[in-house]
Amino acid sequence: MAISLKKLSPALFPLLLGHAPASATSPSFDCSRAKSSDEKLICEDDHLAELDQAVAIAFKQALTAKKADTADVKTSAKERLDDRRACGAEQICILDAQVKAISLFGEMGSNVPVPPWIGEYRLNYAKVHPAVMDEKLPQMRGHCTRTQIASITGRFGETLKFPLSKDDEVSGTAVKYTNDIYQISYGYEEDVARSHIGDQVLLCLSSIPRNCPPGDNRGREYSATNLTSRTSWIMPDSQHMCGGP
Known part of the structure; x- marks a missing residue:
């Protein structure tokens, strides 16, 4: 918003x-x-x-x-x-x-x-506190990893435009990273749309849903900070929370 x-x-x-x-x-x-x-x-x-x-x-x-x-x-x-x-x-x-x-x-x-200053705060904190950096995937809330943007699309795989005109229809926002983490939103996320394939990102695990059925890990939320633009966003890794359809 x-x-x-x-x-x-x-x-x-x-x-x-x-x-x-x-x-x-x-x-x-x-x-x-x-x-x-x-x-x-x-x-x-x-x-x-x-x-x-x-x-x-x-x-x-x-x-x-x-x-x-x-x-x-x-x-x-x-x-x-x-x-x-x-x-x-x-x-x-x-x-x-x-x-x-x-x-x-x-x-x-x-x-x-x-x-x-939110994005800059994350970047500076991770730099000063290397213990929060995990090699591939963040394993704990507040832990992060460095990765790159592999794709940016709408929720159904269509091209995500930036800037967006008043006549453009948007199904949502999806971004995939080279470490296979995926984020999706039903809304138009401008800071994602204005990013580029190959941009380096600090990706941090923000929240883990509670009371999930065994083996259902959907609904984890990640914050992403673009190292070039310093813009950031928070999105879940699935359209549905754990236990949903």
Whole structure:
């Protein structure tokens, strides 16, 4: 979902663009009461604290949106918090959980954008913390690998255009990597469409679905950061979650 900065209050620009003053880098909760691993890491990292504030703002906006279903917004907020808590002390996992929360609240009526420094944060973190880099496939939430884009298409294999004209019909977005990981979305993912075959990507495992039937691993979500453009996206590896059709 594309979100215009023109709709935002000017007072929010420093926070959401990654240039917040020191006093604005406190998260939405009281760090003196932080107990869980994810809360402690958020309190120690200015960027994660900034992102937590953005999530809180997005949640409040979604609650008061014209067509908001308050119960759905609150349920979604709890699910996103559970996802973040499941990350434990994995910083990229926490980052991706917060990014997904902002995007979800955007679909529910918020106009808070995902900060533009997200991709750069992943790249810098992986560079400084080589222990999160796995050789072929990410094995744990918050772990990453380097790969290349092998193909970019619509959901049914058709050419994915960029830029997209108002007359173009889109079935969704699909991207495959040279390590055989596949991502798919029902929507048009602009940052995928503007990428190129052969672009190097940092691919990180964001979430693993819970309570899946034995042998059904569908529904894992990965964040991808294009090393050339620094743009990024988060998409699942299947059209359906585990246990589905």
